[in-house]
Amino acid sequence: MSGLEMLAAAAAVFAAYLVRGVSGFGSALIAVPLLVHVFPLTFVVPFMAVMDVIAAVFLTGAGLRDRRVRWREVGWLIPTTVAGIAIGLLLLVGMDGQALQLALGIFVVAFGLRNLLGLQAHKIVSPWWSIPAGLVGGGIGAVFSTGGPPYVIYLSHRLADKGELRATMSAIFLLDGSIRIVGLLIAGLLLQPQLGWFLLAGLPLMAAGLYVGHHIHVGLSQRQMTIVVALLLLVSGGSLIYRMLPDFW
Template identity: 45%
Template sequence: MNFEQIAAGQIASAVAILLAAYFIRGITGFGSGLVSVPLLALFLPLQFVVPLILLLDFTASIVIGGLHFKRVKWDEIGILVPFGVIGVIAGTTLLVKLPTEPMLYALAGFVFVFALRSVLNLHGDKLISRGWAVPAALTGGTVGALFGTGGPPYVIYLNHRIRDKSDLRATFSALFFTEGLTRIASFLIVGLLLSREIWIAYFAALPIMLGALYLGGRVHVGLSQTQMTRLVGVLLLVSSVSLLFKAMNV
């Protein structure tokens, strides 16, 4: 991609999108890719956008997880990761054998139901069983391999396992850090991270991302647990709508 072909208006739009995406990430610990990738891809090549956001998300995970290392629930992550890897293998196999449209519709409906529960604060105080980590991780890994959007199943599970909003945010970041390592390795193998333009854009966007994370972190401190849960629900609603549109355009 040639930077000279990017108009000033597109640069301003990209800055605004990144600020919004990582402001949300600073509040909740996830959601930056959900916000940024679809919007940036409207005027930038997807092969440029996805590796760029991967690098920024990976850095954000280090910042949030590193600053709140003691708040990460490693026991929750430990059970998710191995089943997530199995899900990735399964998703890669399914990718060449099954039609994607029905699975996208099913996932959109699944996420939508749980999003409404969060927005309306309908779920009770009782924590769900850790046994739900298996289907959550398998689904997250499979969907991630199939569609590049495996976050919602992980978010749904952890949101029903961890009550403290700061612990939840730190655990999201630690989980997505481990996933980011795997994706970075695979992107390096296929050459998606070998572009000079991506690294120039990454270092240019770094201060924007860090500033937005800081502002989001300040807002996070002032949120109640109910507000945090509802914000997560709104992001999941956005995710379900995004999946629905993707299914309609497969």
């Protein structure tokens, strides 16, 4: 890696966890499309999986202290999340990496546009919607380490309070991430050389981003938070689409 690539990777990790501190999700959505400019997807996914679990421990701990986690909602999501993760891991080790990266870029941009344009409805939905949310969230999380959007879409239609939403999302991300780490270990993707060193280098950046993001979270309205995250998603996903499209012409 050149010095410029190292600086860009560090900035991506800090920005990702700043967003995570603000909104309770989105770290992998920001970091993965940027980091795959420098590293292969099969390296970035286990790196972000471990980082996200560590971040979720801190955020879930804060939610538990404030009694904000809604465990009933978490319980609805877990069974289908496990099934989704199993399917996603099969795709990760068996599909073409360039096609997966282009699909990731399109997915991230679509989710960013949805948030920016305010296309979300606000009615409370049935808990049975946790079945597709868990399957899709677990599958996308296993392939891209970015399974947050399906969970966010579902939980935002179940919980109106932004503090409860952030705490409950962190709890599901902790459980989802722990299951994914076991799967990645079985697949051999956590045994790559240098992964441990990159994790050690990333932890201070993660801590700084979460600290700054938490303090920003306190002063932002729900709509302001949505717009900030949406703009970052558009930049992150758009950069990946721009990089990958020439390979498909």
